[in-house]
Amino acid sequence: xxxxxxxxxxxxxVQLAAMYLYQVAGRIDFPAAPGRIGPDFWPKSILVxxxxxxxxxxxxxxxxxxxxxxAGLLEKLMKDSGEVEGEEKQxxxxxxxxxxxxxxxxxxxxxxxxxFFLATVAYLALxxxxxxxxxxTVIAVSSVxxxxxxxxxxxxxxxxxxPLGVEPFSAVSLWLLKVMGVHW
Amino acid sequence: xKHPGGPPGPGARGGRGGPRGGGGGGGRPAPxxxxxxxxxxGAAGMEALVHLGNxxxxxxxxxxxxxxxxxxxxxxxxxxxPGLTLVMGVVLALPFTYSMELLPxxxxxxxxxxxxxxxxxxxxxxxxxxxxxxxxxxxxDGYTMARKxxxxxxxxxxxxxxxxxxxxxxxxxxxASAPVAKFALTFSxxxxxxxxxxxxxxxxxxxGGSITNAAISLMLGLLIATVGVDSIYGAERFAxxxxxxxxxxxxxxxxxxxxxxxxVFTRMEKGFxxxxxxxxxxxxxxxxxxxxxxxxKLKMTFLRxxxxxxxxxxxxxxxxxxxxxxxxxxxxxxxxxxxxxxxGIAEGIIAPQTAATSSVGGAMIPLLTMGIPGSGATAxxxxxxxxxxxxxxxxxxxxxxxxxxxxFASMFxxxxxxxxxxxxxxxxxxxxxxxxxxxxxAFVVMFCFIGAFAARNNLSDLYVITAFGILGYLFEKFHFPxxxxxxxxxxxxxxxxxxxxxxxxxxxxxxxxxxxxxSATVMVLAVIALVYPIQRQLREKTRRSETPQ
Numbered sequence: 001x002x003x004x005x006x007x008x009x010x011x012x013x014v015q016l017a018a019m020y021l022y023q024v025a026g027r028i029d030f031p032a033a034p035g036r037i038g039p040d041f042w043p044k045s046i047l048v049x050x051x052x053x054x055x056x057x058x059x060x061x062x063x064x065x066x067x068x069x070x071a072g073l074l075e076k077l078m079k080d081s082g083e084v085e086g087e088e089k090q091x092x093x094x095x096x097x098x099x100x101x102x103x104x105x106x107x108x109x110x111x112x113x114x115x116f117f118l119a120t121v122a123y124l125a126l127x128x129x130x131x132x133x134x135x136x137t138v139i140a141v142s143s144v145x146x147x148x149x150x151x152x153x154x155x156x157x158x159x160x161x162x163p164l165g166v167e168p169f170s171a172v173s174l175w176l177l178k179v180m181g182v183h184w
Numbered sequence: 185x186k187h188p189g190g191p192p193g194p195g196a197r198g199g200r201g202g203p204r205g206g207g208g209g210g211g212r213p214a215p216x217x218x219x220x221x222x223x224x225x226g227a228a229g230m231e232a233l234v235h236l237g238n239x240x241x242x243x244x245x246x247x248x249x250x251x252x253x254x255x256x257x258x259x260x261x262x263x264x265x266p267g268l269t270l271v272m273g274v275v276l277a278l279p280f281t282y283s284m285e286l287l288p289x290x291x292x293x294x295x296x297x298x299x300x301x302x303x304x305x306x307x308x309x310x311x312x313x314x315x316x317x318x319x320x321x322x323x324x325d326g327y328t329m330a331r332k333x334x335x336x337x338x339x340x341x342x343x344x345x346x347x348x349x350x351x352x353x354x355x356x357x358x359x360a361s362a363p364v365a366k367f368a369l370t371f372s373x374x375x376x377x378x379x380x381x382x383x384x385x386x387x388x389x390x391x392g393g394s395i396t397n398a399a400i401s402l403m404l405g406l407l408i409a410t411v412g413v414d415s416i417y418g419a420e421r422f423a424x425x426x427x428x429x430x431x432x433x434x435x436x437x438x439x440x441x442x443x444x445x446x447x448v449f450t451r452m453e454k455g456f457x458x459x460x461x462x463x464x465x466x467x468x469x470x471x472x473x474x475x476x477x478x479x480x481k482l483k484m485t486f487l488r489x490x491x492x493x494x495x496x497x498x499x500x501x502x503x504x505x506x507x508x509x510x511x512x513x514x515x516x517x518x519x520x521x522x523x524x525x526x527x528g529i530a531e532g533i534i535a536p537q538t539a540a541t542s543s544v545g546g547a548m549i550p551l552l553t554m555g556i557p558g559s560g561a562t563a564x565x566x567x568x569x570x571x572x573x574x575x576x577x578x579x580x581x582x583x584x585x586x587x588x589x590x591x592f593a594s595m596f597x598x599x600x601x602x603x604x605x606x607x608x609x610x611x612x613x614x615x616x617x618x619x620x621x622x623x624x625x626a627f628v629v630m631f632c633f634i635g636a637f638a639a640r641n642n643l644s645d646l647y648v649i650t651a652f653g654i655l656g657y658l659f660e661k662f663h664f665p666x667x668x669x670x671x672x673x674x675x676x677x678x679x680x681x682x683x684x685x686x687x688x689x690x691x692x693x694x695x696x697x698x699x700x701x702x703s704a705t706v707m708v709l710a711v712i713a714l715v716y717p718i719q720r721q722l723r724e725k726t727r728r729s730e731t732p733q
Contacts, residue, residue, distance in 0.1 A: 030419035069394040097453040131622030
């Protein structure tokens with residue numbers, strides 16, 4: 001039963017979200033024109049279809065316990081080819097993934113304060129370490145030179161205004177831009 | 185860059201100013217608009233040739249040639265690099281096009297698209313490492329031929345197939361696009377709506393994952409496209425009072441997050457490969473061309489596979505991988521030596537490689553003539569068009585004919601350049617296999633972030649792509665394909681506006697879809713596309729359960 005519940009869980013989540021969004025769609029405020037469908041019609045239609053597909057999957061997986069599923073052509077071709085490794089053969093590293101996601105969120109939160117260069121040097125180096133890479137020279141050189149190259153390409157060549165950060169970190173960004181001859 | 189509503193129409197909409205098709209090479213004055221071929225018989229054909237000639241002149245300008253070269257190299261690199269796919273590569277290149285003129289931007293992305301179908305063949309044949317799913321069928325005969333002591337010959341057949349398939353497809357694209365665009369000019373909202381529905385149904389039934397998961401992914405994409413203020417009533421939908429949601433969710437963010445960041449997270453969970461591949465990339469590598477006699481002997485394989493590639497390319501949702509597999513299957517069924525496939529014969533290399541490269545020309549036809557992208561890569565190319573203020577569609581030959589012919593010319597040159605590059609630069613290209621995946625992935629994330637940020641210089645977009653990165657990972661984890669969601673986000677506004685226009689014009693009578701010959705035919709095809717694979721697999725299942733063990 002637990003297996004069935006696990007298989008059905010993504011569909012239950014999507015179904016609940018669809019039901020909630022249907023409620024929200026019912027509250028869309030618009031000037032109704034007689035004889036014309038409103039802006040709520042399209043999203044509501046999609047939500048109904050989404051709900052129906054989810055109900056089918058929930059009944060199939062949870063209540064009947066059926067595992068048959070019609071695959072798209074590409075899926076079928078890849079499976080038939082036998083060149084796709086089965087899931088069971090692959091080792092999983094959930095801690096690496098969690099570390100990667102947390103690091104990415106921290107980068108997004110801190111980039112406006114640290115500035116692009118400092119935040120990126122730290123992110124690249126830590127990402128490689130979390131990704132189980134241990135050649136420290138390559139990590140140090142590629143994260144520093146890589147960040148410098150990105151700053152140069154995007155601010156000098158492509159004209160993207162990357163975040164400079166706040167004091168005292170912005171002093172580093174401003175000094176770098178001055179050295180590179182970038183006007184901001 | 186939210187997709188402008190309504191069926192693709194004339195001229196520029198949204199994006200960054202008007203169309204800038206002049207190319208980076210020096211702002212040549214744009215020739216007068218091209219007449220769709222067929223409009224005046226031979227005269228129109230002659231005019232098309234003249235425009236193609238002008239297109240070559242534009243592409244041959246130094247800056248455009250440089251961009252073409254860079255695109256070809258990048259396409260091959262992403263096809264070879266561990267942890268990078270062709271679609272991801274094109275996504276990552278998109279931010280570099282922001283400051284470009286439209287022509288070099290499209291040249292860069294289409295060059296990557298073309299060469300990405302070829303680069304992975306090297307590693308598949310030499311090291312049994314398919315750079316992309318496209319290259320999986322090359323393992324069966326390409327790698328086997330290499331193991332039998334003929335790696336140079338196998339690479340020669342690959343080069344011949346990529347060159348021939350690519351050129352044939354581009355020629356078909358040049359000849360077919362203008363008539364298709366002219367035909368599409370007769371479409372009204374029901375026809376457009378039906379074509380979009382067919383496209384979406386094909387994405388669901390031809391792609392990866394189960395059909396129900398693909399349908400859920402598609403509907404989530406269509407829902408994401410409704411977020412923000414709607415274009416007809418000005419009503420706010422699913423914004424929850426959050427200011428940046430009121431502007432809608434940019435599909436660029438969905439693509440970059442789900443394809444780029446999501447894939448990195450997925451590979452991170454698998455632990456990344458430590459120090460690159462253990463393949464012997466130092467060994468002597470060369471390419472040996474097949475003789476003219478050998479080529480002529482296999483002309484039917486080549487023609488059949490080109491045709492398969494072009495047709496599969498045109499069908500939305502199929503793309504190079506399906507083309508490669510289907511052509512290999514067709515060769516097994518109809519080829520003279522079909523039963524010998526898998527033993528290292530040339531037909532097993534020609535079929536998948538020809539079809540994969542020729543599918544690019546096929547996929548560009550609906551994109552240019554109807555504004556409908558059929559694959560991840562063409563969706564990104566459409567994004568580049570919109571960013572530069574140009575909407576591809578039936579009017580494209582009238583409003584931007586010279587530009588379209590310049591794109592055609594760049595694809596001709598791209599296919600030839602790709603093969604020259606493949607011949608001379610194969611050794612350094614396969615060397616990139618040695619790059620550690622963790623290092624490559626760290627930079628992939630960086631390009632994702634810069635790409636997302638650069639579109640609007642808005643830091644809150646970084647949160648959005650992180651969220652879509654996590655969603656992309658969850659999709660992979662639970663076997664939901666990403667492509668339907670991305671195409672849903674892109675085609676959603678177009679589908680909705682066609683639907684609303686149809687309902688308003690026909691008194692809320694949706695049955696008009698079945699009352700017009702073109703829309704009715706396309707709707708029937710859409711239903712078949714969805715129902716046939718389910719019915720076939722149910723039949724297979726019943727047969728299997730009836731067969732005694």
